[in-house]
Amino acid sequence: MKSLNLSPLKKLEIITEGGHKEFVTDLLDRAGVTGYTIVGNLSGKGSHGVYSGHVMFNEDDVLIMVIVAVPEELVAPILAGFAPFFEKHTGVVFVSDIQVSRLVKFKD
Amino acid sequence: MTLSLGDRLKVRSMVYVASEPIPRFWPMRTFIHHNPLYGLEDRPFDEAVEQGSHLFHARGYLRRSQYQAYRAMGKVDDGELRRRIRGFLNGHAQKIPELDLEAWLWQIVTNSQSERVVEGGDWMCGAALWASLHGERLSVSDEELDARLAPIISDRFSPETPVYRDVDLLFGTQIGATLDDLLSKSCLDFFDEGQSAWQAPGREAGFFAAWKEIARRNVRFRLRGLHLRELLAQEETAEGMVAHILRLLDVPESVWQGYITQELTRMHGWAGFIRYRTSAKHYYWAQRYPGDLVDFLAVRMVLGFALLEESRRHHQTPASRTEVLTLLREHPRAAYLRSELYGGAILPGWAQRAEDVLVRGRPKRIAELTAAYGPAKLQWENERQGKRLRVLARGMGRDAEAALMGLSTAELDDLLRVLSDWERSEGYVWLQAMEAHYINELVAKIQIPVTEQHSTKRPFAQALFCIDVRSEPMRRRLEELGDYQTYGIAGFFGVPLGYLEYGKGSETHLCPAIQTPKNLVLEIPATLELEEEPLYGALEHVLHELKGSVLSPFVAVEAIGLLFSLGLVGKTVAPLSYHRWHGRLHGGKGVTRLLLDKLSPEQADSIIRAVQRAMIRRALAKEPSVPRDQVTDDEVRELREIALGHQHGRSALAERRNMTPAAEAQFIEKLRRIYLVDRAQTSLQMERLGRIGFSVEEQVRYVLQALLSIGLDRNFSRFVLLVAHESRTENNPYESALDCGACGGGKGLPNAQSLAHMANKPEVRRKLRDHGIVIPDDTWFMPAVHNTTTDAIELHDLDLLPARHLLYLERLRDGLSAATRHSAAERMRKLGAGPRVVEDPYAAAVMARRQAHDWSQVRPEWGLSGNAYALVGRRILTEGVNWQGRAFLQSYDYRLDPKGRLLENILTGPLVVGEWINLEHYFSVVDTDNYGSGSKVYHNVAGRFAVMTGNQSDVRTGLPTQTMLKDGKPYHEPIRLIAMVEAPLAFAQKTVSRIGKVKALIVGGWVRLVVLDPEDDYRMHVFSDGDFYVHPQSGRAAKLSSEPRPLLEGSV
Amino acid sequence: MVWSLGLLAAILLPLFPLSWAFNRLLTSLPGGWSQALAVIVLPQAGLELLRFSHIAHHVPPSWRLYGGLWAVFSSLLYAFRAITAREVGIWTRLLVSSGLALAWLAWLSGAPLATVQVFALAFCVPAALLFLLTAALTRRMGGAYLGLQGGLVVALPRLSASLVVTALALLGTPLFPAFFVLWRSFGQLPLAWVPLLMPLPLLWGWATGRFFQDLLYGDFRGEPMTDLGRMTSALIGLVLFASLFLNLFGGGFGA
DSSP, X not given: XXXXXXXXXXXXXXXXXXXXXXXXXXXXXXXXXXXXXXXXXXXXXXXXXEEOOOOOSSGGGSEEEEEEEEOHHHHHHHHHHHHHHHHHSOEEEEEEEEEESOGGGTOO | OOXXXXXXXXXXXXXXXXXXXXXXXXXXXXXXXXXXXXXXXXXXXXXXXXXXXXXXXOOSSOOXXXXXXXXXXXXXXXXXXXXXXXXXHHHOSXXXXXXXXXXXXXXXXXXXXXSOXXXXXXXXXXXXXXXXXXXXXXXXXXXXXXXXXXXXXXXXXOTTSOHHHHHHHHHOOOHHHHHHHHHHHHHHHHHOOSOSSSOOTTGGGOHHHHHHHHHHTOHHHHHHXXXXXXXXXXXXXXXXXXXXXXXXXXXXXXXXXXXXXXXXXXXXXXXHHHHHHHHOTTOHHHHHSOOOHHHXXXXXXXXXXXXXXXXXXXHOOOOSHXXXXXXXXXXXXXXXHXXXXXXXXXXXXXXXXXXXXXXXXXXXXXXXXXXXXXXHHHHHHHHHHXXXXXXXXXXXXXXXXXXXXXXXXXXXXXXXXXXXXXXXXXXXXXXXXXXXXXXXXXXXXXXOOSOOOOOOSOOSEEEEEXXXXXXXXXXXXXXXXXXXXXXXXXXXXXXXXXXXXXXXXXXXXXXOTTOOXXXXXXXXXXXXXXXXXXXXXXXXXXXXXXXXXXXXXXXHHHHHHHHHHHHXXXXXXXXXXXXXXXXXXXXXXXXXXXXXXXXXXXXXXXXXXXXXXXXXXXXXXXXXXXXXGGSOHHHHHHHHHHHTTSOOSOOHHHHHHTOOHHHHHHHHHHXXXXXXXXXXXXXXXXXXXXXXXXXXXXXXXXXXXXXXXXXXXXXXXXXXXXXXXXXXXXXXXXXXXXXXXXXXXXXXXXXXHHHHHHHHOHHHHHHHHHTTOOOXXXXXXXXXXXXXXTTEEEEOOXXXXXXXXXXXXXXXXXXXXXXXXXXXXXXXXXTTOXXXXXHOHHHHHHHHHHHHHXXXXXXXXXXXXXXXXEEEEOGGGTTTOOOTTOEEEEEOOGGGOXXXXXXXXXXXXXXXXHHHHHHHHHXXXXXXXXXXXXXXXXXXXXXXXXXXXXXXXXXXXXXXXXXHEETTEESSXXXXXXXXXXXXXXXXXXXXXXXXXXXXXXXXXXXXXXEEEGGGTTEEEEEETTEEEEOTTOSHHXXXXXXXOOOOTTOO | OHHHHHHHHHHHTTOTTTHHHHHHHHHHSOSXXXXXHHHHHHHHHHHHHHHHTTHHHHSOHHHHXXXXXXXXXXXXXXHHHHTXXXXXXXXXXXXXXXXXXXXXXXXXXXXXXXXXXXXXXXXXXXXXXXXXHHHHHHHHHSSOBOSSSSOHHHHOHHHHHHHHHHHHXXXXXXXXXXXXXXXXXXXXXXXXXXXXHTHHHHHHHHHHHHHHHHHXXXXXXXXXXXXXXXXXXXXXXXXXXXXXXXXXXXXXXXX
16 A cells, blocks of 8 residues: 655634624635635534524524635734634634645645 | 735734624615614624714714703603612712712703713813812912823824824814815725716726726826825735835834724725625626725725825824824923814814914923913813803702802712713613603503404405504504504515516515525516617607717707706606606506416426527627528527537528638627527526526415414405505605615515415415415405505506406595595695695695605605504504504414414514614614714715715715704604514513524614513513513503502612 | 105005004904904094095006005905914904905005095995904804804804804905995906906905804804894894995995
């Protein structure tokens, strides 16, 4: 079996209210990421209260998570970019180390 | 030097956060009433109002004198006022034993003539106040003066204020006003939607990019002294430019967020419109010419910086934050004096002296003058305060005045603090007291049903009106006249649809703004004519085109100018006759039908085929110039197959006409590209056609929901009218605001027609029987339109009426026109008609029609002004009571709604729309200049989507003063919507809790909720201060008892 | 002797640079009635001096041309300075100096002295009224500086109206005497003078526009104040109307 060619990347998981989906994806696009995944209808608890995760009136009242894999040099700018947003809004960003096999999909 | 990615993203993020409180501004072609503080709705009402006042420099409550006037008219509940005063004092830390603070506050609230008793001021303090009360002079030494100046200056020049505003305050330059002007002009140029004959070039590149190109070459800027070329060359992107200029101005990064917020909220009209544009995915103009808030901010900052530089060159004013700070630090006295003079706070007697000294600019003289002025201002402020307090005390009697004079300096400080804290929250207290009065009125007016028996008599006609407040007088009159039953339902009749009118290119969404319709309904003319425009229409078109050209006015005025004068004179002198004549010349639209039923795939395919064939024929007529009658159907079919790629090779037509293969290939290519006869387009069109119409299941669902939600499931009469509403006004940019809000600012007739068609379908009726609703065979659903300006009700689709119903049509028509006339008489009184008109319904109806056609009329109808209540429940509760056109009436029967789903729909739909309408009116009336849009007289249409005041200004949001004020006094009484729901309390609470958004609105105090519990003896449960309390005058028992029970203070 | 009397006249009937003295004199007076009287009496005194000294015979014709140009220059200078004046008293003073300088032009171009006297009165009477109104405003607000507080018309409707109408009279708006005297006197002048005189109404109008802006527009946010009495404002209206009437029917002051 040929050994896998894995390359290290960083994974960002951005959890925030559903109403800000456009903003988050727009900012990531401008940062130059090649793609992202959005997970919806999440529930959870934070400093602002409990989210029930049940789509009510529209999507604004639920939590979403945007998962994106980026090369290391993009992590600092993206975190800097989101800093003003998270000062005023509920949500978090998790950064973790991952490895991917098809690096070409994640880098230009 | 380009900016790092991180910084650019940061700027974008900051702009997003700063823009959230700014309300979106919908284009006025479909005016949406919305809450101006929508971005702040996550906070409680009073907090949000305070924050909004701060952000938008607007007042959130009426002036005290206006509330006192309301109190004199009996519209304020004194008991509630006292309760709130006591509550405030109990919660306040400061206590002054010698004074009866409650009496003081009462005196302020009810008798004070001035707008604020404690004005505040830089030099106010207890010691000085004591000295002024006792007639002593207070001297201020130089060190004291400088010590006092420091906090004053740091207050006036906060780090987040834009630099140019500080410069304006210090030097009296007009940079801010000029900047607003230039920015308005730039925005008007870019965002124009077809109003100007010459459009700005290069707009596809985006707002900032296009503006840059023009600004580099703008001669007017250069004449002003703005040198933008080098500045613009330094950064490419908009966010880069923003960050670059912030750095040039030496603004520290920690205050960037606040700085950006202040810049954006300065012109919240334009910012709101741009915000709407970026979020509206299907907005045509936004797709073609994109522009977002970062671009807007960048343009503003570039212009601001250039103006600062220009001012520095000509007047040696500071042009960066460090320079301003240096000036403040080194010349604090001069800074104080300057800000007093140019900020307008200076004592008038000193103004000329200050101006002379400042213009000469000698530091010593300035310092001397300030040293003399400071104590004068101190004395003046404290004297003013002392006088006000004494006047107040005198109004309460000798003891109070003596008590005041006996206070020590510390106690005076405390007194000032208590009073100023009170005055800050006084507006909210007045609001609550007015609402308490209206809730009392509601309790008194509600009719508690004596018996729960249903009447089994079949009414002559039933009518479903929109919940709009203007339906209320009409419903009342109709019920008075005869055996009519009326119901209230949201204006779109629960059927959200996209409507494609015959002759229009795009679809209109006829549903509340918060929803997106999934179904499309087409209007198809019954008689198809070939393209032929009536002569008059073509002539008119030509004349109006002439107006848009540059040279033609010079030539055409003498020749055809007189033609325009006919219109001018006619519309002014005799509007009704002119419009009648004009209408006759134009001809009508012809008979049309709505395509409501879903198409089967075969039908869709056949339609596409037909359209493509017609396209091919047209293409042939244009290019190879083959007239229609020289092409056979087979040849067309062959061409179609080739274009779609199903067939290859030469076509028979090409053979016959000897076209070269190249020419033929070119023709096929044109068919594909321009006439859209290709495979991808075909599948797209099939998809779109699939959206047309409603399936039978959907139809049954909509009819069922509509009938159940209003509680009409039995005892159907012969006629069931579905009355949509619209308005008709001339020369009114706000005409869409008078249309149906539930239909997203459009006219609700297509919805009424759709529901009527669905409900009349035998198949649908059969399926409804399975759900337990039996509609008799002779019941006919008929769409109608209520014109709220003239109060006329017009019946539609009469040619579909079954023959036997025609017998009763006359009686129906008579009833409707009588109701029209009486309703018009009632309304014309409010619009200032004389007693003769009011007493004669026929004259009133004529006056109403004239209002609708008069182009000089700034107030054709009051619209939704005066709205106060939203009553959700059975009609029997509100029947026969004169609500003066101030109540949204939604029919609802809780007994038919065991799971609460219908109530959920009502709460998330009509109630939220009602809240938006109510708050739009509230804020437009409390501050007509900042939240409202000022007088209509000065309005000019901007870019075809908004109005502005004068020839250039910020886009005006909100409603105009003519809709809000009458003779300078508020006509709409600003209170929050009082929503009454007829349902058991626990049921209502459970339903509300299920809907997060509505619960937040109620708990936050954006809507006042009142629950009328039919199972608790019809007692009224009022939600206030976080909990429900039972209104003492409510309930069957209270109503039946003969002696009126007073509303005890403290009984709640 | 003649010339010294002439110089004195140039002080009293202000001509730059001696108009400086006239202006200083006016500012040093305690305001109100004294200023009003001074502004009416002094120019008339100056004109009497001119008549008494028979200086008209001594002035060579070339001096008439230069003198006229100098008068126009003086007038333009004061009009220009009036644009930035915010205080009502100062504004009045500058505008009346501007108008009175034109009296020299009228006299030098040969108008009879009686005409020039009416000319001076046409400007001085509104100016006097304005000084009185300034005093009224100062009594109420502490100073007559406009622009600090917008929308004075809301708080003091009669006072604002009087200010506006009197300012229009001073400005030479048609119907008021100043317009007709200008018309009559300069109707005789050769056409070449017109471009020199045209900037004057422009500058006067500009100064007045700024003046009105602060009076009439904006939100009023100050203390409520007592307005001008009904009798007083009626009297002011009467005076202006009388001057108008006299002007239209008195007619025969000119040749």
